[in-house]
Amino acid sequence: MEKSKVLVVGGTGYLGRRIVKASLAQGHETYVLFRPEIGLDIDKLQMLLSFKAQGARLVEASLNDHRSLVATMKQVEVVVSAMSGVHFRSHNLQLQLKLVDAIKEAGNVKRFLPSEFGMDPARMGHALEPGRVTFDEKMEIRKAIEEANIGHTYISANCFAAYFVPNLCQMRTLLPPREKVNVYGDGNVKGTDLANQVGVGHYHHIFYEGCLTNFAIGDDGEEEGSLLYPEVQYTRMEEYMKRYA
Structure with missing residues (x-):
């Protein structure tokens, strides 16, 4: 290299x-x-x-x-x-x-x-x-x-696992919720201050529109990172979440 x-x-x-x-x-x-x-x-x-x-x-x-x-x-x-x-x-x-x-x-x-x-x-x-x-x-x-x-x-x-996986995409926490989880989709989750409004707006694009997955990679010189660096050993979600059990 x-x-x-x-x-x-x-x-x-x-x-x-x-x-x-x-x-x-x-x-x-x-x-x-x-x-x-x-x-x-x-x-x-x-x-x-x-x-x-x-x-x-x-x-x-x-x-x-x-x-x-x-x-x-x-x-x-x-x-x-x-x-x-x-x-x-x-x-x-x-x-x-x-x-x-x-x-x-x-x-x-x-x-x-x-x-x-x-x-x-x-x-x-x-x-x-x-x-x-x-x-x-x-x-x-x-x-x-x-x-x-x-x-x-x-x-x-397309969203870091350390931020979006452990907390199940809940606002204002990095730890997995134990008693209650808000599911973005029923129209009842409200954004109050600006930071929440921004966050909920992003979640709309991610979970409703699928902006992280609904596109093909390869236009304008784009490359898939995992193909560029095949030597990297990726951690599966199931294994990643075990640390919070």
């Missing part, structure tokens, strides 16, 4: 920390961007130092400092953004657009993976409000990437 210089943005997050470990395990020269705003977050600091002890290179750069971002991009060949989708609204959008601008100016990054990892926004033009904003913003980032002629890969994970 060809080795690359890989920069992970958001490397201390839920997904980012796993990407850092995987990159190191594959033998890539791995850089982890950390922001000066890390402040007094001792857990993140210790995680960064753990990455460093494993061979990662820590790079300090502010996402609000274009010059420092460009200087960082000039050191690497691949950039993976793993910014949290929980904070994706507008602020996260602007930060990712800043990454695109810095990559474009640096001119040497061969591949950019933006922070998506959910449902494919290109298939969600019919999405309901207010959750539609999630897909619209991702498409705005895609448009900027493609207009800048940056090599890219979009990853659609």
